[in-house]
Amino acid sequence: MFDSLKERLEGIFSKLRGKGRLTEEDINDALREVRRALLEADVNYKIAKDLVERIKERCLGQEVLSSITPAQQVYAVVYEELCNLMGGKKERLNFAAKPPSVFMLVGLQGSGKTTTAVKLALKISDSHKPMVVACDLRRPAAVKQLKVLAEKARILFFGPEEAGSGNVMDVTRKALSYADAHLIDVIIFDTAGRLHIDDDLMTELEQMHKLLDPSEVLLVIDSMTGQEGVNVAEAFKEKAGITGVVLTKLDGDARGGAALAVKAATGVPIKLVGVGEHLEDLEEFDATRMAQRILGMGDMEGLLEKIQKSGDTKEIERVQKNLQDNKFTLDDLLVQLRQVQKLGPLDKVMDMLPLPGKVKSQVSDIDFRRIKHVEAVILSMTPEERKKPEIIKGSRKRRIASGSGTSVQMVNQVLKQYEQMKEIFKRFGKGKGKFKGLKLPKGLF
Numbered sequence: 347m348f349d350s351l352k353e354r355l356e357g358i359f360s361k362l363r364g365k366g367r368l369t370e371e372d373i374n375d376a377l378r379e380v381r382r383a384l385l386e387a388d389v390n391y392k393i394a395k396d397l398v399e400r401i402k403e404r405c406l407g408q409e410v411l412s413s414i415t416p417a418q419q420v421y422a423v424v425y426e427e428l429c430n431l432m433g434g435k436k437e438r439l440n441f442a443a444k445p446p447s448v449f450m451l452v453g454l455q456g457s458g459k460t461t462t463a464v465k466l467a468l469k470i471s472d473s474h475k476p477m478v479v480a481c482d483l484r485r486p487a488a489v490k491q492l493k494v495l496a497e498k499a500r501i502l503f504f505g506p507e508e509a510g511s512g513n514v515m516d517v518t519r520k521a522l523s524y525a526d527a528h529l530i531d532v533i534i535f536d537t538a539g540r541l542h543i544d545d546d547l548m549t550e551l552e553q554m555h556k557l558l559d560p561s562e563v564l565l566v567i568d569s570m571t572g573q574e575g576v577n578v579a580e581a582f583k584e585k586a587g588i589t590g591v592v593l594t595k596l597d598g599d600a601r602g603g604a605a606l607a608v609k610a611a612t613g614v615p616i617k618l619v620g621v622g623e624h625l626e627d628l629e630e631f632d633a634t635r636m637a638q639r640i641l642g643m644g645d646m647e648g649l650l651e652k653i654q655k656s657g658d659t660k661e662i663e664r665v666q667k668n669l670q671d672n673k674f675t676l677d678d679l680l681v682q683l684r685q686v687q688k689l690g691p692l693d694k695v696m697d698m699l700p701l702p703g704k705v706k707s708q709v710s711d712i713d714f715r716r717i718k719h720v721e722a723v724i725l726s727m728t729p730e731e732r733k734k735p736e737i738i739k740g741s742r743k744r745r746i747a748s749g750s751g752t753s754v755q756m757v758n759q760v761l762k763q764y765e766q767m768k769e770i771f772k773r774f775g776k777g778k779g780k781f782k783g784l785k786l787p788k789g790l791f
């Protein structure tokens with residue numbers, strides 16, 4: 347997601363960086379391109395226009411700081427304004443002061459409601475006892491889907507006695523008494539999906555709302571729907587009293603229009619984002635991180651969090667220190683490869699690193715199906731060789747190849763990839779500059 351927007355912005359800023367002083371015309375030209383890039387990302391025209399106006403006002407109005415370049419200044423303003431556009435601060439879920447908390451998930455068919463219901467239950471299950479309730483009774487398959495997913499995630503499920511039968515209000519009431527009897531403190535209702543917003547659906551949601559007095563009505567939107575998603579949000583806001591948005595399929599190739607504009611258009615904050623098909627792939631939405639990703643600054647916080655979750659933090663800290671000190675060794679590469687295997691798909695990890703798109707695709711090109719071979723090659727080297735691979739010469743390469751059950755060609759490839767990564771980290775992974783609390787990776791300018 348955001349790839350093409352990111353690339354466009356990268357191009358615009360690299361042009362600016364090439365200029366020492368920026369004239370008003372330079373800024374106007376750059377911002378015109380920013381607006382065009384936003385429109386291409388399917389952001390509503392008015393929202394893009396207003397955003398660019400605000401950026402322009404701030405850029406032209408600000409005094410020139412001696413500590414940073416003019417291009418950096420513009421970049422920082424764009425970053426701050428993108429954060430503001432997406433809501434600025436993190437919006438947490440509201441839980442009822444007196445349990446149970448009731449969450450209603452609403453949205454169009456196929457937006458990802460059912461999956462999100464279970465993802466959300468799983469996410470909060472560390473500190474709560476959640477239950478998911480199937481209230482999409484028009485589509486028997488939806489009840490079954492929720493049940494199957496809930497079983498997979500070991501989450502309590504409640505639904506009509508027979509899929510395809512029953513009445514929504516009946517199921518809702520029964521779910522409430524079941525929850526009461528079983529000390530369930532969060533009840534998540536998966537409501538009916540429709541292809542379009544219609545009166546029947548809204549009446550049903552209204553009745554449920556009245557009975558449940560929910561802490562959250564979360565509208566689930568497929569981010570691929572772009573601006574259309576924003577229109578849906580406007581309609582649901584008016585009719586269903588939504589309190590938050592969950593944007594799903596952010597891992598896809600959506601252009602980003604919905605993520606950028608939904609808060610500005612509706613005033614309703616994005617609270618959660620779906621970032622994959624696995625049940626663990628639901629994250630809190632963080633405008634700051636999102637803006638950093640859009641601007642190619644990487645989501646270092648997200649990456650570190652992921653790494654910490656996967657354990658081995660001491661090792662990771664050591665690798666980080668080595669990266670900063672420009673002492674990246676093959677041992678570090680080994681730790682990284684193991685982390686990559688634990689972290690999951692490489693493209694997601696790559697997305698979080700503050701590297702320009704082009705470099706990312708180069709790194710992504712590394713054949714990670716052969717990751718085990720790479721590991722075996724490194725493990726067949728002596729500790730000394732892992733620190734100073736340049737001492738590995740012809741005969742040692744053959745020994746390493748046979749020791750690891752691979753080939754000399756593979757050994758050469760590992761060494762080459764290591765050199766490439768070292769170079770990348772040297773250029774982009776080192777240190778961070780600071781500007782008014784912003785963390786800008788050095789080397790970008």
Ligand SMILES: Nc1nc2c(ncn2[C@@H]2O[C@H](COP(=O)(O)OP(=O)(O)OP(=O)(O)O)[C@@H](O)[C@H]2O)c(=O)[nH]1
Binds near residue numbers: 457458539596627
């Ligand atoms: N890649 C990806 N796929 C997702 C995400 N969230 C949901 N999906 C997929 O989207 C498809 C539709 O999701 P559902 O949960 O069935 O959607 P729904 O809104 O409940 O649909 P109805 O039950 O038809 O109303 C499923 O194949 C999900 O696996 C996500 O964040 N990323």
